[in-house]
Amino acid sequence: MATLRDLKRQIGSVKNIAKVTEALQTVSAVKFRKAEARVKKARPYADNIEEMMRDVASKASSKSPLLVGREVKTVAVASITADRGLAGGFNAQILRRTIRFREEQNAELKQVASGRKSVSFFKFRGIELEEVFTGVSDSPTYEKARELGQALTKLFEEEEADEVYLIFNRFESALTQKPVVKRLIPVAPEEDENDDENHEEDSGSYMEYVPDAETVLKRLVPRYVETMAWQAMLESAAGEHGARMTAMKSATDNANDLAKNLTLQMNKARQAQITSEISEIAAGAEALSAG
Amino acid sequence: MSESREERSEGRQLFCRVITPEEIVYDGEVDLVIARIADGEIGVLVNHAPLVSSVETGEVRIKEGEEEHVYATSDGFFKVSENLVQVLVEEAVAPGDINIDEAETRIEEAERELSELADQDEEERGPKERELERRRRMGENLVRVARRYGEG
Numbered sequence: 001m002a003t004l005r006d007l008k009r010q011i012g013s014v015k016n017i018a019k020v021t022e023a024l025q026t027v028s029a030v031k032f033r034k035a036e037a038r039v040k041k042a043r044p045y046a047d048n049i050e051e052m053m054r055d056v057a058s059k060a061s062s063k064s065p066l067l068v069g070r071e072v073k074t075v076a077v078a079s080i081t082a083d084r085g086l087a088g089g090f091n092a093q094i095l096r097r098t099i100r101f102r103e104e105q106n107a108e109l110k111q112v113a114s115g116r117k118s119v120s121f122f123k124f125r126g127i128e129l130e131e132v133f134t135g136v137s138d139s140p141t142y143e144k145a146r147e148l149g150q151a152l153t154k155l156f157e158e159e160e161a162d163e164v165y166l167i168f169n170r171f172e173s174a175l176t177q178k179p180v181v182k183r184l185i186p187v188a189p190e191e192d193e194n195d196d197e198n199h200e201e202d203s204g205s206y207m208e209y210v211p212d213a214e215t216v217l218k219r220l221v222p223r224y225v226e227t228m229a230w231q232a233m234l235e236s237a238a239g240e241h242g243a244r245m246t247a248m249k250s251a252t253d254n255a256n257d258l259a260k261n262l263t264l265q266m267n268k269a270r271q272a273q274i275t276s277e278i279s280e281i282a283a284g285a286e287a288l289s290a291g
Numbered sequence: 292m293s294e295s296r297e298e299r300s301e302g303r304q305l306f307c308r309v310i311t312p313e314e315i316v317y318d319g320e321v322d323l324v325i326a327r328i329a330d331g332e333i334g335v336l337v338n339h340a341p342l343v344s345s346v347e348t349g350e351v352r353i354k355e356g357e358e359e360h361v362y363a364t365s366d367g368f369f370k371v372s373e374n375l376v377q378v379l380v381e382e383a384v385a386p387g388d389i390n391i392d393e394a395e396t397r398i399e400e401a402e403r404e405l406s407e408l409a410d411q412d413e414e415e416r417g418p419k420e421r422e423l424e425r426r427r428r429m430g431e432n433l434v435r436v437a438r439r440y441g442e443g
Binding site: 041042044056142207208209219223230 | 308310311312313314315328329330340341342343344345367368370372377379381418422
């Protein structure tokens with residue numbers, strides 16, 4: 001059985017851990033609120049670009065590979081995780097989803113990693129990385145999203161990849177982040193995904209494209225990819241802080257529970273010690289008076 | 292205040308939103324929106340035909356009664372649909388918010404990097420060059436708009 005001193009030391013260290021996790025929780029809560037506000041403020045832009053992409057794609061008559069795709073020999077996938085851990089299953093679920101995605105493909109694979117956690121994961125697994133983006137998972141910049149977007153568009157344009165996917169945590173709330181797989185190029189909507197969305201057929205309205213739908217499309221695609229990367233990075237950042245906040249809250253709760261249990265044990269041990277001391281003294285006194 | 296607002300809004304239903312990846316910069320009821328799109332300058336009044344185009348680096352002017360709002364914008368997209376004009380650009384800065392020194396540093400940096408690129412081979416520098424040129428253009432645009440519309 002643990003001695004009183006051991007227990008005291010343990011309680012001390014558990015309480016220290018609780019202090020650290022609580023501090024992390026507070027910091028994450030602040031960052032989370034900021035990141036959440038950023039996601040919300042960024043949505044109108046992303047929604048509009050996405051809608052425009054859908055409209056133009058349905059109007060453009062071209063059989064441009066950017067739109068309709070080409071024979072798939074190589075698939076590029078970009079996985080977005082956080083730079084740091086201590087966020088519960090946040091990073092692991094992206095990496096698991098990526099591995100499953102890779103297993104599902106009947107094509108050669110090219111991996112792009114954003115976030116230190118995914119970089120180290122893929123390196124550890126011996127998966128070669130085409131491009132690496134780190135240092136901004138905490139607070140993404142559009143600049144970084146553009147780099148990622150351009151890298152992905154380039155892979156397609158130089159025919160190094162015939163399809164480009166993005167895997168990231170969609171932010172739902174502080175408690176839930178859902179890993180999603182999104183196809184970026186070709187931009188034509190994936191059939192199976194569209195069933196439940198049912199966009200009203202762009203209201204059949206007439207829309208003029210200046211100078212023409214093809215030209216707009218050509219300019220729009222890279223911007224669309226960038227924007228989707230940007231949105232994904234922002235959602236991931238909000239998810240990261242939310243997940244860390246939640247993880248740290250339960251860590252703090254656990255540490256406090258543990259400290260409580262240990263304190264109980266310590267009190268028992270102390271009482272046992274006192275009891276045995278008293279009985280020793282009593283026994284000693286009895287022996288003396290008997291003698 | 293509320294009276295004049297009602298008066299002004301009478302018979303007018305054109306709306307304009309200037310949106311960047313970070314936020315909505317402008318959102319309101321307007322009389323006229325002027326921008327430079329793919330085939331030249333365009334002025335959009337109420338009941339304009341639906342249209343999608345790109346906008347060039349330059350300025351977007353929004354007229355609302357006596358007031359005029361100007362934004363220095365990077366390139367992007369322009370959409371008119373059902374009396375809503377949407378300008379989707381990476382950057383949109385009001386003249387009063389432009390920091391000329393910063394914009395000039397931006398031009399200098401872009402130019403320096405461009406000159407460094409000059410001795411790389413064609414294939415390597417292509418996209419980078421375009422990006423840097425864009426950045427320089429936007430820097431120059433900021434300076435120009437600030438000088439023209441900025442106070443003092």
